[in-house]
Amino acid sequence: MKEFNILGNQDTRSGFGDGLLQLGHANENVVALCADLTGSLKMNAFENTFPDRFFQVGIAEANMMGIAAGMTIGGKIPFTGTFANFSTGRVYDQIRQSIAYSHKNVKICASHAGLTLGEDGATHQILEDIGMMKMLPGMTVINPCDYNQTKAATIAIAEHEGPVYLRFGRPKVPIFIEENEPFVIGKAVMLNEGTDVSIFATGHLVWKAIEAGRVLAEQGISAEIINIHTIKPLDEEAVLQSVNKTKCAVTAEEHQLAGGLGDSIAQLLSRTQPAPIEYVAVNDTFGESGTPDQLMVKYGLDSSDIINAAKRAIARTSKQMA
Amino acid sequence: MIDYKQLNDLCSQTRRDIVRMVAEVNSGHPGGSLGCVEYFIALYHEIMNHNSDFSMDGKGEDVFFLSNGHISPVFYSTLARAGYFPVNELNTFRKIDSRLQGHPTTHEGLPGVRVASGSLGQGLSVAIGAAQSKKLNGDSSFVYSLHGDGELQEGQIWEAAMYAAGNGVDNLISTVDYNGKQIDGSLDDVLPMGDLKKKWEAFGWETLEIEDGNNMKQVIEGLQKAKTLTGNKKPVMILMRTEMGNGVDYMMGTHKWHGSAPNQEQLNIALNQLEETLGDY
Numbered sequence: 244m245k246e247f248n249i250l251g252n253q254d255t256r257s258g259f260g261d262g263l264l265q266l267g268h269a270n271e272n273v274v275a276l277c278a279d280l281t282g283s284l285k286m287n288a289f290e291n292t293f294p295d296r297f298f299q300v301g302i303a304e305a306n307m308m309g310i311a312a313g314m315t316i317g318g319k320i321p322f323t324g325t326f327a328n329f330s331t332g333r334v335y336d337q338i339r340q341s342i343a344y345s346h347k348n349v350k351i352c353a354s355h356a357g358l359t360l361g362e363d364g365a366t367h368q369i370l371e372d373i374g375m376m377k378m379l380p381g382m383t384v385i386n387p388c389d390y391n392q393t394k395a396a397t398i399a400i401a402e403h404e405g406p407v408y409l410r411f412g413r414p415k416v417p418i419f420i421e422e423n424e425p426f427v428i429g430k431a432v433m434l435n436e437g438t439d440v441s442i443f444a445t446g447h448l449v450w451k452a453i454e455a456g457r458v459l460a461e462q463g464i465s466a467e468i469i470n471i472h473t474i475k476p477l478d479e480e481a482v483l484q485s486v487n488k489t490k491c492a493v494t495a496e497e498h499q500l501a502g503g504l505g506d507s508i509a510q511l512l513s514r515t516q517p518a519p520i521e522y523v524a525v526n527d528t529f530g531e532s533g534t535p536d537q538l539m540v541k542y543g544l545d546s547s548d549i550i551n552a553a554k555r556a557i558a559r560t561s562k563q564m565a
Numbered sequence: 566m567i568d569y570k571q572l573n574d575l576c577s578q579t580r581r582d583i584v585r586m587v588a589e590v591n592s593g594h595p596g597g598s599l600g601c602v603e604y605f606i607a608l609y610h611e612i613m614n615h616n617s618d619f620s621m622d623g624k625g626e627d628v629f630f631l632s633n634g635h636i637s638p639v640f641y642s643t644l645a646r647a648g649y650f651p652v653n654e655l656n657t658f659r660k661i662d663s664r665l666q667g668h669p670t671t672h673e674g675l676p677g678v679r680v681a682s683g684s685l686g687q688g689l690s691v692a693i694g695a696a697q698s699k700k701l702n703g704d705s706s707f708v709y710s711l712h713g714d715g716e717l718q719e720g721q722i723w724e725a726a727m728y729a730a731g732n733g734v735d736n737l738i739s740t741v742d743y744n745g746k747q748i749d750g751s752l753d754d755v756l757p758m759g760d761l762k763k764k765w766e767a768f769g770w771e772t773l774e775i776e777d778g779n780n781m782k783q784v785i786e787g788l789q790k791a792k793t794l795t796g797n798k799k800p801v802m803i804l805m806r807t808e809m810g811n812g813v814d815y816m817m818g819t820h821k822w823h824g825s826a827p828n829q830e831q832l833n834i835a836l837n838q839l840e841e842t843l844g845d846y
Binding site: 274295296298300301303305306307308309310311312313314315316317318319321336337339340341344345346347 | 621622623624628630670671672679680681682683684686687688689690691692693694695696697698699701702704720721724725727728731732
């Protein structure tokens with residue numbers, strides 16, 4: 244198992260905020276909109292540095308999405324910022340009609356996604372957003388795994404023409420992606436080559452997958468770990484190539500099982516090369532208040548859940564493990 | 566000098582286009598379309614500085630957003646007869662493989678349309694965004710938008726109203742088609758809206774009224790007055806009283822023709838009341 248150095252401990256939303264600030268300097272067409280969560284989204288630096296290009300919309304997310312769509316007319320590249328719940332479920336129709344169907348170049352940037360929002364509880368812990376966004380024709384869906392990758396993704400999506408959903412989170416998590424690693428939309432990142440099982444993870448679950456891979460290695464199981472930061476468009480070639488070798492797959496995500504990364508990969512495998520697949524995801528339930536760590540354990544999103552899923556997947560193949 | 570004869574000829578022909586388009590496919594929304602003909606003709610032939618050689622960004626020209634997308638027939642006829650696309654294409658309205666979708670969209674690349682609309686309440690926000698984009702670009706031209714009165718029941722409209730006033734979006738001239746009717750009946754029966762003028766004023770908008778939105782002179786003067794009110798740190802709202810179904814006697818005074826198309830016999834009656842001035846498509 245490859246060694247991963249922890250380069251620091253930082254929230255992914257700070258990667259967004261720092262990436263946005265860098266973009267502000269690099270591209271004068273980049274504008275930012277926020278619905279009364281500037282501090283939570285780490286957008287203060289952009290606001291202070293580029294006050295003329297920052298638009299405080301107030302607690303009115305539907306209006307924010309419409310304004311962002313309108314700002315693209317004239318060549319602006321709007322980045323909207325609010326919690327993932329209010330970035331998707333609350334404004335689905337606005338995104339669908341004014342942004343996706345109208346093919347507007349809006350970057351929907353969503354923090355506090357998933358259970359790791361923690362103590363605020365289920366009202367805010369959206370676990371359906373990836374599904375909702377990936378169903379929209381033409382929408383790119385990205386869920387980076389650490390501070391550095393989120394920063395790089397933020398910068399990369401400004402160069403992409405078309406609507407993007409960029410999902411990140413609240414808690415501090417290990418930084419393990421190198422600062423200068425290029426971010427290519429739609430290109431999976433091979434983290435560890437292995438032969439027995441393919442683990443496809445996204446967002447906060449990527450680090451959990453690495454932790455799981457270490458334990459599996461100690462037990463003589465060689466896990467291939469692939470970071471799927473772009474859920475749509477899915478890097479089908481990377482998935483198929485890996486499963487062709489390992490013959491089984493585990494998907495891991497901080498999202499509902501229905502509609503998430505696991506669904507995308509299962510659909511791909513079932514129509515091309517069927518293979519056993521096990522899911523690490525929230526299974527048809529809402530979250531609750533608690534610390535992020537407690538919630539990840541209670542709802543089955545911990546590294547131990549990935550380990551068990553890997554073993555189940557392998558057991559369903561005809562392979563004999565050492 | 567404004568050539569009212571020419572404008573009224575355009576109105577009559579546009580009304581013929583509307584009823585023929587919806588009758589052809591036995592669907593669509595003639596009522597509101599007929600009521601807004603004078604507004605569209607005034608906007609595209611007298612008021613706006615616009616370029617029929619369409620560019621999405623609309624830099625250096627006035628741009629228009631139709632928020633109540635269901636009155637697409639009047640929008641399409643106006644765009645076609647203003648040179649945005651061939652008039653004959655009106656014949657494809659609501660048919661398979663057409664750029665003239667039931668509700669306007671950018672998806673098929675129809676020149677003149679800058680955002681999809683149909684799901685109500687979204688166009689004011691979009692227009693505000695476009696207006697702010699113009700300001701960022703140092704572009705002194707205007708943004709216009711049209712909304713249904715029933716559409717004002719959508720909450721997003723009032724989010725947008727607050728925002729535009731709070732941020733001094735004063736290069737925006739919005740209009741409400743105040744015909745007092747929606748699909749299920751009169752506004753007062755469905756959801757009374759109270760005093761709309763006071764509401765918009767309370768939200769911080771410069772608000773004016775056009776008493777008869779089916780009188781070309783009044784519409785032009787109202788829009789010209791609105792222009793003089795721009796640049797004053799306040800967005801501008803025109804409450805324009807119109808008659809749903811205007812120009813076709815049996816479609817007036819009722820909400821019945823909001824979303825119903827005339828049959829062949831009814832179409833003939835309507836066409837007999839509307840002079841063919843510029844030639845049918």
